[in-house]
Amino acid sequence: MKRVGWTVLIFCIVSLAAMPVYASNHTTIKDWSEINELTSEIWELGKIERYNEAADVLEFTSENITHIEDVLSLRPDQQRLVEYTFSDAITSLQNPEWTKEKKLNKLTEVRLLVDALQTNYEPLWKKTGLMMLEPFITMEKEIGDQNSTAFHQAANLLLERYETVRPALMVDLSPDKIEKLDEHVSYVDTNRIKILTDAEHQKHLEAAAADFEALFFAKKDNSEPSLFWLIFSIGGIISSTLFYVGWRKYKGDKEEELRVPGKR
Template sequence: MKSKLWIVIFLCFLLLATNASANDDSSPIDQLNALSDEALQLTKSQRYEDAKKILETFSDKFSSVTIKESTFTMDELRIVTIAHNEAVEATTNVSMNPDERINRVTKFRLVIDAISSTKHPLWTKMEEPILAIFDDVKEAAFNGDQEAFHKSLNSFLSLYEVINPSMKLDVSPERFQKLDTRINFIDHYRQDILTQQNSMKELLILETDLQSIFDLETDETDPSLWWVIISTGSIIIVTLSYVGWRKYVGEKEKRKNRSR
């Protein structure tokens, strides 16, 4: 229930935060971003046929942009394609419940925003609901409340599934894989988490990983770039030291010559 409430709150934020428009003056990626948002708003209103048409328009435009410009990496193309297919299914599968439909189109919306945003992508706004629900998971585990634990963990996994693809686009592969592996471990061995005291430490470690994953500033510098910075800085320091030493020796020689 809490996961549904947080998703509703987050969708309201999306409605207020987005100001993208698909006019002729905007860039192709901005137009794609606007289309993804429009599809989400229509899905929320249960206008599934209209949302499907917008997704078809998105597909045509995305293909055109991909052919004309080498804007997207292979990973981005793969993630967008999967998210788009899931969103289309959400608008056409009449047996799917409305909440799941919204979740899938929201996932697609966040993926497109992650590609178009250079700073503060929308998926990072999910930090508070993710951590709030995880607090419920942790509390239920520590209290040994099996029913509450499974319910809270399922809610957490549901929210995590919504932001997983967009997170993957922005977070380094090493950090993402570490977080994803730990979450899958806890899901797979959920019964052990309840019965084994040492296993509960996994929850505390995961909480730390979750808190750090939303801070994009600490992670996104390429290690090779750090090597260039360090090596270049070292060369500059050595050069300046050598120049200073030569200057010192020259001044010392001048003083000796004057004393003679």
């Protein structure tokens, strides 16, 4: 899947179809539910390229979040993160040189961040797992095919997607985990040529992929081969999504057989 696939998936994740306009119904914001409504509206406005209106709703939401900081129980670092993410998104909407995709990515940052602050169960960023892993799979495939252009495109995609998800991760993960992920992404970016040609650097790529896999998906039994190791070992994988779903179904069937003796 290419960049269009990322935008489509994010659209499904945040469930923004046919959202009504909420900003006109609010003079102040009182709780997280209203903030969620507004960030959903903002994304929808961006999708149909009504950037000025989206920026206005963003500014309205940001100002109100600042006013009710005590109600939302934001820590100082979270407050700064919200202010920066909202401000960055507003700037992107007001920049005529930015593409629609880049602007939507910035609005997605806002949506995922607000959701992470609001919920303690199954945050939306968890649902971006396959799209975060896809650049790793593509890079590994292009190493085998010796396609440096496609490899660099996949590396760029990793940077772009990680930037989109990172604010939400900062809410839910410890600083040590964020630092480790940052190091992985930075390593891939600064050592592209070496990764393409050197086996030792390729091991670092595999380690980074494994850590992202562990973050976005359930912890695996150590006795089982890594999902990424299987994918990297099988040539010609076109759809990592279908492969992953099939692998999960196979694992579930095996577990069911163990629970129910004699089941076929």
